[in-house]
Amino acid sequence: MGSYRAELLRLFKWPATWVLIGVWLVMTLTFGYVFNYVAFKSGDEAENGRSGAQLLAQMMPEMSAEAVLRGLPMFGGAIVIVLAALAVGSGYGWGTWKTTLTAGPRRLSAMGGTLAALASIVLLLVAATFVADFGASVLVATLEDQSWSFPSIGHLAEGLGASVLIAGMWAAMGVVLGVLTRGPALAVGLGLLWAVVVENLLRGVGALLGPVEDLTKVLPGGAAGNLAGAFGATGAPGVLTELSGTTASLLVAGYLSVFAVIACWTTMRRDLV
Template identity: 30%
Template sequence: MTLLAVERIKLFTTRSPWWCALITLVLTIGFAALVVGNSNDQEIPATVASTQFGYAFGMAVIMVLAALAVTTEYRFGTIRTTFQAVPHRTSALLAKTTVVALLALVIGEVSAFGSWGVGKLLKPNADLALNSSADWINVAGVGVVYALAAVIAVAIGVLIRHSAGAIALLLIYSLAVESLVRLIPSIGDDIYKWMPFNVANKFLTGSGASNGSRAADAGSPMSTAVLGQGWSLAYFAGFAAILLIAAIWSANRRDA
């Protein structure tokens, strides 16, 4: 049995992934229904971007799922059994990260296209067709961002090893810290342009083409990142990779 199969079995035999997946779908699709359902053609028209308004809330849940996937093993001591069975810890952690990231990718795509589908159902006459690359990235790119966010969460889980601490750090940082950075006098806005989740948002929203004619007013808030969409994805992926490398290095140097 391969390491990927082992990690898949361990992940899906617990309840937390199922609950987190359900909560993610309810949050993202529910927000899409609220936003699109209350839109109107005169003042707040429904757009492709507005159907993805709740993706950040779903991403927060995905990071909880990913963090729990590793911290629960430290909590109950099963990580010791894993490392005894697979002395090459790097392989075990990479397998776990891959399985969690793939699950996050699937959940992200289902939630994104589900949100878009609800928008089409509620506003059949609105311009919600995926006619451009910007539209497709705004929807299909959610799964990619979720997968990379899951990698970040696994890395933080390995580094901290405690569920409460890892989850608190992830949620506080992604939902509050980056925005609060903008309050720093003189340099706050410049620092914020390079914060990882702000850059990830730039990958999804680009220049705002999927917002239709309302540009920055429709959908989730526009990113202030200075990178283009492709480079924004590369930057976010690089950030996730650096954290994962640091986590694996730490796991190899200390006791389980």
């Protein structure tokens, strides 16, 4: 608990945390509401052929949980990876990990505190995203004189739970990259490369090679995209509908667990020099 409180205090006082959360909120509002609303008012169809009525329905408050999920498989995931990779990798560059682990708690306690603190930040990010998306959807409904209702508690819990699971998986990947590379720059670069570039390239190759296409479905981004798609959060890059919700959930939870175990095991077994 001491490690958790210390790490949480550091992350809350760290400007990078709030800058990245702010960037994500601007992105989700811009791509989820501003552009769609402009397209709706101008009478233009979206790139995937959605009509004006479909665009408006997607921006209603009842769809707020889907709106939170929609961006997390790719762009939201990239933001979370950057945050986690910076949080862990910077400690090696600053020398704080060496000081903490030689004079402070045991290594497992220190890394466990870091993972728990990042989990709290993930919960905060998902909650802030829902509040922002719900506020934007209420504004759209008011401007267009549409009747609306609050999402049901069960539906909201499932959607936000899936969002936390996806964001947590990406955060765990960022932690692993920060631990393995012992620095923020390479960890951030590798995380962004994987989340935004590598899996998309593999999906392109998968159109020609069946085995590669099957592989992309079970990679971290593919599992996250299928979980979002199973919940109905379609219409965004990285969202897929090739696996069931149960299968995708198990894959995402499995990746999260494996990344966390690797991060803890590596921290315990490896020399810090």
